[in-house]
Amino acid sequence: MTARGEVPLPTQDPFGRGPFVVTRLENPTSGTVVEGRFSLGWMGRLSREQLDLVGLLLARRNNLQQLAADLGIAYNTLRARFDDIVDAVSQEPSAPSASAAETTGAGNHARREVLRALASGDLTPDEALAALTRDRPT
Numbered sequence: 260m261t262a263r264g265e266v267p268l269p270t271q272d273p274f275g276r277g278p279f280v281v282t283r284l285e286n287p288t289s290g291t292v293v294e295g296r297f298s299l300g301w302m303g304r305l306s307r308e309q310l311d312l313v314g315l316l317l318a319r320r321n322n323l324q325q326l327a328a329d330l331g332i333a334y335n336t337l338r339a340r341f342d343d344i345v346d347a348v349s350q351e352p353s354a355p356s357a358s359a360a361e362t363t364g365a366g367n368h369a370r371r372e373v374l375r376a377l378a379s380g381d382l383t384p385d386e387a388l389a390a391l392t393r394d395r396p397t
Contacts, residue, residue: 270306270307270310278304279303280297280299281297281299282296304350305347312340312341323338333378339371339374373387
């Protein structure tokens with residue numbers, strides 16, 4: 260919560276899979292209110308944590324190495340998180356086939372999780388290789 264009692268903008272529906280649509284904007288200083296149906300655009304495809312990470316990176320002028328050091332995490336771990344952000348931002352708002360998009364996204368997400376675990380030392384290289392090749396289509 261901010262000093263004015265505001266909460267961060269939720270970007271994802273906690274109860275469903277559909278995107279949020281903003282229907283009201285208000286300037287508390289002037290009292291101006293604008294109502295309609297407004298898209299969150301690329302920001303609506305990111306989680307709150309991903310948006311915060313983008314903000315931190317911009318504050319460091321896109322220096323991933325500095326941000327990794329400031330956060331106390333491995334550069335490769337941070338890089339994998341930003342790869343997820345790039346994937347989310349690059350998605351088309353209306354994918355032609357939801358099932359195909361979900362399958363591909365799930366595969367990419369699982370792969371990134373394995374790579375994150377490898378980068379952080381939670382998996383050995385052999386364990387990571389086994390996890391990455393376990394469900395590979397033949």
